Amino acid sequence: MTGRDRLRELLDAVLDEEHRSLAAMADGAYSSPFHFSRRLARDTGEPPVQMRRRVALERAAWQLAHGASVTDAAFAAGYGSVEGFARAFGRAYGYPPSAAPAGPTPGSAHWLPAPNGIHFHAPDGLWIEGSAQASAGEVTALLVHHDVHDVGTLVELAKGLEPAEYVRERIPGLTLLEWAGPEGSIAALLNRSVGTYEIWLASVEGADHPGRLSDDDDPVALAARLDSVVPRWLAFVSDVERRRAWGDRVVDALCDPPESFVLGSVLAHVLTYSAQRRGLARTLLRQAGVAVGEPVRPGGPPDPVRDGDPIEWLRRHAP
Numbered sequence: 001m002t003g004r005d006r007l008r009e010l011l012d013a014v015l016d017e018e019h020r021s022l023a024a025m026a027d028g029a030y031s032s033p034f035h036f037s038r039r040l041a042r043d044t045g046e047p048p049v050q051m052r053r054r055v056a057l058e059r060a061a062w063q064l065a066h067g068a069s070v071t072d073a074a075f076a077a078g079y080g081s082v083e084g085f086a087r088a089f090g091r092a093y094g095y096p097p098s099a100a101p102a103g104p105t106p107g108s109a110h111w112l113p114a115p116n117g118i119h120f121h122a123p124d125g126l127w128i129e130g131s132a133q134a135s136a137g138e139v140t141a142l143l144v145h146h147d148v149h150d151v152g153t154l155v156e157l158a159k160g161l162e163p164a165e166y167v168r169e170r171i172p173g174l175t176l177l178e179w180a181g182p183e184g185s186i187a188a189l190l191n192r193s194v195g196t197y198e199i200w201l202a203s204v205e206g207a208d209h210p211g212r213l214s215d216d217d218d219p220v221a222l223a224a225r226l227d228s229v230v231p232r233w234l235a236f237v238s239d240v241e242r243r244r245a246w247g248d249r250v251v252d253a254l255c256d257p258p259e260s261f262v263l264g265s266v267l268a269h270v271l272t273y274s275a276q277r278r279g280l281a282r283t284l285l286r287q288a289g290v291a292v293g294e295p296v297r298p299g300g301p302p303d304p305v306r307d308g309d310p311i312e313w314l315r316r317h318a319p
Helices: 006-015 022-028 033-044 048-065 070-076 082-093 136-158 163-167 186-205 219-242 263-287 310-317
Strands: 118-121 125-128 249-252 259-262
Touching (some): 022 033, 048 070, 048 118, 136 219, 136 263, 163 186, 186 219, 186 263, 249 263, 259 263
Antiparallel strands (some): 118 125
């Protein structure tokens, strides 16, 4: 993972063990105390010294729960005396550090109220709460949108290949699904990635079967098919999620004999095999000499080789 995270750099300066004063924090962030304090207060809603004290108390509460002595927790939190630490801890938690709960606790048990959702996370990290509570449906939407976007990225990259390289069998005999047939070429992997959306939509929409998955279309024709099917696929997923209908079944009369499928398992199937195909296609594109990577901005040149990681994708496409 790459890319500079300036807010994270500022938070690191706040929490560094050696930065016990505002001046030291600012120096660690290569900033003046005035600008450092103003930037943190603006971006987090909490002055840096106050944030450091709060997060240090959260860490102390975690340390106490895991067997640290009050004295050790006090000095680790930067307090010059146990008495001063005990007063601050008692004001924050409502009980003295000697009465702190012992033993494993939920990760958030030691958190104090924070205006920015920034908390200590064991052993030496941070936990930053989201601005809104995310549901499982939002995770599903992330996976689905990342999947179709990444398929589109790979299809676009394949346009730079010579036709013979596109259809060349690079993994002889590769078969991910018996009914889908061999898919040891870039062409087969990408055509089946798109064709999978089309086949399952035909089942749930009651439309005509699009035919056996093949590797007949070149990347230009494949991109047109993808543009056509993606809005329908996303609308299907959105509708099922809206109705909380992932437990519904569809009886697919296109199968011989007809077969029933739980909608949740259909989506899991598509995402599972699409991820496999995307990983293999990305590897084969690299072998073919294509610089695989998403552009930093729309229309820009591709980055150095990327892995199709949804973490990176979300960083670039989150609102």
